Amino acid sequence: MRVLLNAYRGSPFCGGLGVYLFYLSRELAGLGVEVDVVVGPPYPDPLDEWATVHKMENLNIWMVRTRSMPYETRKRLFSPWNFVDYLLTRFHVFPEMETFSMRSFFYLRDLLKKKRFDIIHDVNTLGWGLLPMKGYGIPVVSTIHHPLNRDRSADLTMDTTFWGKLTTLLFYPLGMQRFVGKRLDRIITSSYEGVEELGRAFGIDRKKISVVFNGMDVDLFRNTGEKREQNALLFVGNTEDHKKGVHFLFEALSLLPEKVRLTVVDEKKQNASGLVKKFGVEKRVEFTGKVDHRTLVSLYSRKTILVMSSLYEGFGLPAAEAMACKTPVVATAAGALKEVVDADTGILVPPGDAAALADAIMRLLNDAGLRKKMGEKGRLRAENNFAWPVAAKNTLDVYRDVIAGFRSSQ
Amino acid sequence: MPRAKIWGFIAVFLSVFLLAFVIYAIFIGKNDHAIPVDLNAIGVMTYYSMAAPLLLISLFVLGIGFWIGWTIITIKVVPPMPEIVEKNDYSKIKAAVLCAVTLAAALMLVYGFYLRAYWALAIPAAVISLVVLGAVFWVGIAIITTRSTLPKGKEES
Numbered sequence: 001m002r003v004l005l006n007a008y009r010g011s012p013f014c015g016g017l018g019v020y021l022f023y024l025s026r027e028l029a030g031l032g033v034e035v036d037v038v039v040g041p042p043y044p045d046p047l048d049e050w051a052t053v054h055k056m057e058n059l060n061i062w063m064v065r066t067r068s069m070p071y072e073t074r075k076r077l078f079s080p081w082n083f084v085d086y087l088l089t090r091f092h093v094f095p096e097m098e099t100f101s102m103r104s105f106f107y108l109r110d111l112l113k114k115k116r117f118d119i120i121h122d123v124n125t126l127g128w129g130l131l132p133m134k135g136y137g138i139p140v141v142s143t144i145h146h147p148l149n150r151d152r153s154a155d156l157t158m159d160t161t162f163w164g165k166l167t168t169l170l171f172y173p174l175g176m177q178r179f180v181g182k183r184l185d186r187i188i189t190s191s192y193e194g195v196e197e198l199g200r201a202f203g204i205d206r207k208k209i210s211v212v213f214n215g216m217d218v219d220l221f222r223n224t225g226e227k228r229e230q231n232a233l234l235f236v237g238n239t240e241d242h243k244k245g246v247h248f249l250f251e252a253l254s255l256l257p258e259k260v261r262l263t264v265v266d267e268k269k270q271n272a273s274g275l276v277k278k279f280g281v282e283k284r285v286e287f288t289g290k291v292d293h294r295t296l297v298s299l300y301s302r303k304t305i306l307v308m309s310s311l312y313e314g315f316g317l318p319a320a321e322a323m324a325c326k327t328p329v330v331a332t333a334a335g336a337l338k339e340v341v342d343a344d345t346g347i348l349v350p351p352g353d354a355a356a357l358a359d360a361i362m363r364l365l366n367d368a369g370l371r372k373k374m375g376e377k378g379r380l381r382a383e384n385n386f387a388w389p390v391a392a393k394n395t396l397d398v399y400r401d402v403i404a405g406f407r408s409s410q
Numbered sequence: 411m412p413r414a415k416i417w418g419f420i421a422v423f424l425s426v427f428l429l430a431f432v433i434y435a436i437f438i439g440k441n442d443h444a445i446p447v448d449l450n451a452i453g454v455m456t457y458y459s460m461a462a463p464l465l466l467i468s469l470f471v472l473g474i475g476f477w478i479g480w481t482i483i484t485i486k487v488v489p490p491m492p493e494i495v496e497k498n499d500y501s502k503i504k505a506a507v508l509c510a511v512t513l514a515a516a517l518m519l520v521y522g523f524y525l526r527a528y529w530a531l532a533i534p535a536a537v538i539s540l541v542v543l544g545a546v547f548w549v550g551i552a553i554i555t556t557r558s559t560l561p562k563g564k565e566e567s
């Protein structure tokens with residue numbers, strides 16, 4: 001099978017999109033699939049070992065003033081799609097997905113003269129360019145981890161000025177994603193909660209959505225054997241993202257005994273700084289800043305419990321990573337978290353309830369036997385459900401199904 | 411001189427010339443006999459081929475403005491979000507003004523289009539031209555007035 005992966009960003013060090021592209025392309029290649037990747041910057045350097053990489057230009061000029069752009073960027077602004085990018089970004093629109101998909105569409109026109117593909121797999125772009133791409137006679141599927149409505153709602157809820165709300169509305173290309181998403185051959189999402197969410201937000205027919213759980217590197221994320229710390233909680237995530245519900249995390253900490261400490265894997269940013277002060281837990285919270293994978297695995301292996309206080313999660317990767325490191329989880333039953341964490345591997349509480357979060361943490365801190373049992377079962381669950389080879393195999397099954405349906409309808 | 415700078419100069423001269431031309435033709439020289447200000451004097455096909463694209467683009471932009479205002483007015487603050495409860499928020503009032511202004515502008519535009527009024531076409535044409543040419547001018551100036559940050563050997567000739 002020949003697959004074309006299409007992603008507007010590609011570096012595994014710059015976000016989930018790049019991580020997804022890196023592991024999925026590697027595992028698909030391992031299953032004998034011929035993989036080509038059309039990708040925008042930051043580019044995925046090491047993919048060449050198992051895939052053919054086609055690099056698209058993108059100047060990344062959103063929120064960059066013209067006078068602050070490097071000369072090398074400025075002199076590229078007059079090429080057609082870069083100028084479209086430039087004009088739209090001046091009005092606070094985020095056009096990266098639109099222009100990437102159009103560049104990709106025109107690039108494919110030439111590429112298809114030399115190569116054929118059985119399927120095009122777009123990763124989270126849902127740009128206008130995917131619709132004319134269907135005219136090439138190849139089925140097009142897209143992965144959406146969660147619709148951006150959730151992010152937009154969270155931002156709008158926190159914007160207290162007219163200008164803030166206006167720029168938020170201009171930023172998210174929801175109209176485009178809704179229009180394009182409904183017209184693709186299949187949507188892949190990472191949870192059953194996501195199926196409902198996509199149906200509600202984008203009006204996508206549930207029958208056109210397939211669930212493939214997110215993958216993770218279970219060889220990298222495994223218990224290091226370091227000694228477990230006592231009464232040590234861990235939180236991994238962006239504290240500025242209001243969907244993470246850090247307000248309730250710090251409130252829950254203030255309800256727990258003084259000896260309970262929290263490590264936050266993130267920079268100490270404005271929102272979190274204000275909240276730790278508000279709840280009087282400054283001395284009990286440590287911020288690590290950004291950490292590399294080795295340090296993260298070590299933290300998962302050493303801390304007593306991972307806590308996820310989210311109000312919504314499209315998947316909840318930190319929970320799966322902690323489980324792979326034999327660390328029990330206390331999480332909210334928000335979004336897809338209830339599909340990642342089950343009763344054998346952690347405790348689920350209602351989202352937005354600091355008292356329930358504190359109670360669950362206390363119950364687990366007081367029961368070493370339960371923690372150990374949950375940790376062991378967590379590792380098993382991660383290996384069987386969230387490993388990349390499993391995700392790649394399930395994705396390949398979706399490809400086969402889509403291709404068979406597409407060819408029978410021709 | 412690097413090729414990019416040559417393009418920068420061309421962009422600046424061309425955009426300044428066209429900007430001056432647009433402003434003169436639309437606002438100053440409109441009473442010259444050479445310019446057909448009376449749109450009723452031109453044929454139906456000619457009028458609609460010019461006016462319809464301009465009207466659609468203008469309504470699209472005004473529609474976005476109205477949609478933004480309407481969305482802000484109808485946002486429901488999702489509980490629980492205790493961080494923002496105490497903050498004053500006047501954005502709904504401003505959003506209502508935005509809705510009213512964009513709606514009024516759209517109605518005036520459609521009415522002007524129906525009457526074949528000169529300003530119903532001239533103002534959108536001027537705004538679109540000024541935004542695009544202004545961007546070309548600004549990028550051109552930015553290219554002309556800066557030096558390459560690449561090492562000397564790697565600069566283009």
